[in-house]
Amino acid sequence: MIASLQKLTVKYGSFTALNELTGEIPEGCVGLLGPNGAGKTTLLKTLLGFVRPFSGSATVLGEDVTHAGRALRQRVGLMPEQDCHIPGLSAVSFVAFAGELAGMPSAQALRRAHEVLEYCGLGEARYRDVDTFSTGMRQRIKLAQALVHGPKLLLLDEPTNGLDPRGREEILELIRAISHGKEINVVISSHLLPDIERVSDVAIVLVGGQIRATGRISDLKRLDGQPVDVELREPSETFVSRVVALGGKIQSGRPSAYRIQMPGKPEEVLAALFGAARDTGSQIRGFQHAERSLEDAFMLAVAPSSPTEVP
Secondary structure, eight states: OOEEEEEEEEEETTEEEEEEEEEEEOSSEEEEEOOTTSSHHHHHHHHTTSSOOSEEEEEETTEETTTOHHHHHTTEEEEOSSOOOOTTOBHHHHHHHHHHHTTOOHHHHHHHHHHHHHHTTOGGGTTSBGGGOOHHHHHHHHHHHHHTTOOSEEEEESTTTTOOHHHHHHHHHHHHHHHHHSOOEEEEEESOHHHHHHHOSEEEEEETTEEEEEEEHHHHTBOTTOOEEEEESSOOHHHHHHHHHTTOEEEEEETTEEEEEOSSOHHHHHHHHHHHHHHHTOOEEEEEEOBOOHHHHHHHHHSSSOOEEOO
């Protein structure tokens, strides 16, 4: 578990940014989804100890965010949404300085800065002034400064902002490599659903400062009743009739493709459908468990309703 939230409430004056959040953020790569203004950035700042809760509590990596902010920030890396470089510094000087701020000795910070700049694809630009960097390069150096001190947890706030398709793809691939190959826990905050789906295993949906849904992305996309999509070589009314006779329901369909819901365990459904195809002389060309898109799952979560948790 990365973090635990217990009725966490954060207010800015009379405005409630987070409203009694309760839940856990698991290890791995977790996507924090929500529309603009949902409270995603506020939650990240609170987890770092930059914002004090109005009420409730939160722990990150076992540390209380209210009382252990400085010690906690030595174990967590933040890639903020806005540019964070210092004008006039070269890339290696800036990243090394970030390492020193995290408590690293200057020589170690400088050595580590060279390593992470190389890893983030900025090795050849390490001596360039950051002011001359393109948008894509600035995103990479924000990631480098978040990694320099070897954090156990990485918080990424809108990491693909302003990137062209190629740059976005490269950053997402880098994030996935970090979260799945470097044993670093990652929380990525974004309103871009494809980004979350590309790199994350688990998603938490925030709306209006409240958790509306949480669970593995594959579970959030799962449809009730576990229907299956079946594609035949050609349309077959006899196949449809046979499936209905076996207790199946044709939920939707287009010529030669059908979404079917049948009673029974998955292996029983599979056997029944292939048996129906055999008995009616139909040929199944495609078979898969049906699922909603992440966008549909997100829209379901943000619609006015009670919060949903998927085990």
